[in-house]
Amino acid sequence: MELSELSLAAAADAIRTRRVSPVELVDSVLDRIEQVDPDLGAYVTVTAERARRSAREAEHEAAAGRLRGPLHGIPMGLKDLIDVAGTATTASSRVRADHRADTDSTVAARLAAAGAVLVGKTHTHEFAYGLTTPQTRNARDRGRVAGGSSGGSAVAVASGTATFALGTDTGGSIRVPAALNGVVGLKPTYGLVPRHGVTSLSWSLDHVGPLTRTVEDAALVLSALAGHDPRDPASLSTTAADHRPGPGTDLTGLRVGVPRNYYFDHVDPEVEAAVRRAIDQLQALGARLVEVEIPMTRYIQATQWGLMVPEATAYHEQALRAIPDLYEADVRILLEAGELMPAGDYLRAQRSRTLMRQEWTRMLNEVDVIAAPTVPATAVPTDQQTITWSDGTVEGVSDAYVRLSAPANITGVPSLSVPVGHDTAGLPIGMQLLGRPLGEAALLRAGHAYEQTTPAREPAPAA
Amino acid sequence: MSADELTPLEAARWAARVGLPLEDARHAEVAATANHIHSVVSVLRELDFGDTPPAPAYRAGEEKRDGTV
Numbered sequence: 001m002e003l004s005e006l007s008l009a010a011a012a013d014a015i016r017t018r019r020v021s022p023v024e025l026v027d028s029v030l031d032r033i034e035q036v037d038p039d040l041g042a043y044v045t046v047t048a049e050r051a052r053r054s055a056r057e058a059e060h061e062a063a064a065g066r067l068r069g070p071l072h073g074i075p076m077g078l079k080d081l082i083d084v085a086g087t088a089t090t091a092s093s094r095v096r097a098d099h100r101a102d103t104d105s106t107v108a109a110r111l112a113a114a115g116a117v118l119v120g121k122t123h124t125h126e127f128a129y130g131l132t133t134p135q136t137r138n139a140r141d142r143g144r145v146a147g148g149s150s151g152g153s154a155v156a157v158a159s160g161t162a163t164f165a166l167g168t169d170t171g172g173s174i175r176v177p178a179a180l181n182g183v184v185g186l187k188p189t190y191g192l193v194p195r196h197g198v199t200s201l202s203w204s205l206d207h208v209g210p211l212t213r214t215v216e217d218a219a220l221v222l223s224a225l226a227g228h229d230p231r232d233p234a235s236l237s238t239t240a241a242d243h244r245p246g247p248g249t250d251l252t253g254l255r256v257g258v259p260r261n262y263y264f265d266h267v268d269p270e271v272e273a274a275v276r277r278a279i280d281q282l283q284a285l286g287a288r289l290v291e292v293e294i295p296m297t298r299y300i301q302a303t304q305w306g307l308m309v310p311e312a313t314a315y316h317e318q319a320l321r322a323i324p325d326l327y328e329a330d331v332r333i334l335l336e337a338g339e340l341m342p343a344g345d346y347l348r349a350q351r352s353r354t355l356m357r358q359e360w361t362r363m364l365n366e367v368d369v370i371a372a373p374t375v376p377a378t379a380v381p382t383d384q385q386t387i388t389w390s391d392g393t394v395e396g397v398s399d400a401y402v403r404l405s406a407p408a409n410i411t412g413v414p415s416l417s418v419p420v421g422h423d424t425a426g427l428p429i430g431m432q433l434l435g436r437p438l439g440e441a442a443l444l445r446a447g448h449a450y451e452q453t454t455p456a457r458e459p460a461p462a463a
Numbered sequence: 464m465s466a467d468e469l470t471p472l473e474a475a476r477w478a479a480r481v482g483l484p485l486e487d488a489r490h491a492e493v494a495a496t497a498n499h500i501h502s503v504v505s506v507l508r509e510l511d512f513g514d515t516p517p518a519p520a521y522r523a524g525e526e527k528r529d530g531t532v
Binding site: 299301303305306309320321333334338339341345350351353355357 | 500505510516517518
């Protein structure tokens, strides 16, 4: 196994025991970037010199016995919506061609303090307003979509060009590409990870979180990210905590909700079969399965759009008037049309969110975790615009990809996507675990137990 | 076209009213997209909100304080 393929936990252990130096690890990842990224297009910018310099500093500290923690010397990619002082935050847009961040975002600063090494900024669907990330190709099949909007981050982690990465998630943008590329993605509870210095798509729905190779890795990154920051008005008053799951795989006592509606409707049969097998595995580990009814499903898309569309349009108000031609066509038209939404629609969506939150709170009193597919289909070919379901219903690809992930954005509950196998074409399938607000521990425990007791995933594809 | 849909000209006037002048060539496309968005969000009118206040954003802390989570 190449160093670039190690999990974060394995790499951290190798650095801690001085079997591998941060310089070797970062060089391995940079070599891998040179080898595969021209084809995959995960990165907007590769900060190779900066990474080598940081790796040497991390190596000096390690040699002197000063280890900052499990992220010490670990190569990472940051979605290019996340400010890093002295570099551009392009949002993968010509609108930001001349951008330069003056200061670090909270998450970039916390990761730097934890010793992580930035190797580059990863592609996003322009300003995170889309589910495919057209600049980037799927890590398993270059002819298929990467998913989005954090497509670059997911492909980087899946292809060995970052040991971990950060993404943002407004309707599923961490979990969708994680599922489509076979990696782990965690959307934390709304407000747990500060968003100061992160370009917004929709303030009331935006989250920042990790994409990693294992659930344990996601827990390690979350531990470095979480904690109050008054510069994000949504930031919760939580203190730093160690989110790493324990080593045990016994899930006795855990109540796993299995939706009887919504999450298995209009889902590819191979996706459903893989997720149900994974749920059976949770049961085999001691979890008790409880059927649950997902509330207010008729209003999920309406609520998501009623919140996101006007908030995104508001964020881009000035640029849309000054330099509209610099936006890609798909994003420009959504921003323009968003200008025409009445305030009444936005308020109805906010009031619907109140009702949905109350209903989800009731449902989550009955179970500890809900298990469901992350996305209803695997990665589609890049030129495919719609999915036709077995009953003849036609659904837009982006609508389908966001359908199962949006509820966690509206309600703010944490959601973890875990790889649970592949379809017959070899494309990855993801299972989503949803929990109570600030219930990350239950998700990480269940996901980690699942990972520990299922066969190892396939290695990253050859270049 | 149903009565609650915007025509291209109406979309252009609404856009102008919010300070977003649109080139003629964009009127039809913006109207079509705005009408699609409207068709999605208008389903919320079915809900009986009563005294339900808006939730400007999700606050996990509030859920904990009221003891329901």
